[in-house]
Amino acid sequence: MGIFGKKDTGIFQRLKDEHREVNSLLDQIEALGGEDMQEAKDIFAVMQEKLLAHAKGEEMVVYPRFGQIESLHELVLEAKEEHQIVEDLLAKLNADELEDNEWMAALKVLKEQIQHHVKEEEGEIFPRAKDEIEARESEQLATVYLESKGEATEEEPGESLESLSKADLLVKARELGIESYSRMTKAELIQILSVRR
Numbered sequence: 001m002g003i004f005g006k007k008d009t010g011i012f013q014r015l016k017d018e019h020r021e022v023n024s025l026l027d028q029i030e031a032l033g034g035e036d037m038q039e040a041k042d043i044f045a046v047m048q049e050k051l052l053a054h055a056k057g058e059e060m061v062v063y064p065r066f067g068q069i070e071s072l073h074e075l076v077l078e079a080k081e082e083h084q085i086v087e088d089l090l091a092k093l094n095a096d097e098l099e100d101n102e103w104m105a106a107l108k109v110l111k112e113q114i115q116h117h118v119k120e121e122e123g124e125i126f127p128r129a130k131d132e133i134e135a136r137e138s139e140q141l142a143t144v145y146l147e148s149k150g151e152a153t154e155e156e157p158g159e160s161l162e163s164l165s166k167a168d169l170l171v172k173a174r175e176l177g178i179e180s181y182s183r184m185t186k187a188e189l190i191q192i193l194s195v196r197r
């Protein structure tokens with residue numbers, strides 16, 4: 001919220017909000033303490049969809065703009081490398097070959113890696129980018145960023161399941177108590193949700 005109570009709709013606030021969201025889902029998984037692995041993996045599936053969409057949006061829309069700023073050339077390259085490390089860890093967590101305690105250990109490393117990356121973005125990259133990108137352009141970037149992720153900036157009445165992101169479909173499946181939803185494809189989720197809602 002800005003000083004007049006108006007919501008900040010710029011790219012920097014948007015990315016920060018998404019960082020908080022992913023971190024909170026990771027906290028929820030850790031809080032399970034390995035007791036309920038099905039629940040852990042269900043939350044993981046939601047977290048992963050959000051995280052991958054975020055990283056892809058950054059790479060397609062945000063980093064190319066930040067990379068034009070000379071003092072950010074190196075940091076943007078580093079950030080892309082860190083995205084790759086995160087993707088490799090996700091692949092490991094998805095591989096189905098880890099014991100439960102190994103999976104929880106890999107998740108902890110993933111969380112640490114993400115926190116390191118977020119610290120660099122919010123602590124070093126965003127402040128420098130903010131010096132060059134004025135409020136209007138920041139809002140335009142947010143709009144293009146959300147479009148690239150397939151998320152409309154305004155809520156449409158009577159949204160169809162097809163228009164939702166996979167992360168949102170997973171959240172709905174979780175709310176409805178559908179079993180084993182984390183293993184479903186987007187098409188399967190749409191099919192089961194269209195019957196159940």
Ligand SMILES: [Fe+2]
Pocket residue numbers: 015019054058118121
């Ligand atoms: Fe980010």
Ligand SMILES: [Fe+2]
Pocket residue numbers: 055058079083117121
């Ligand atoms: Fe990032």
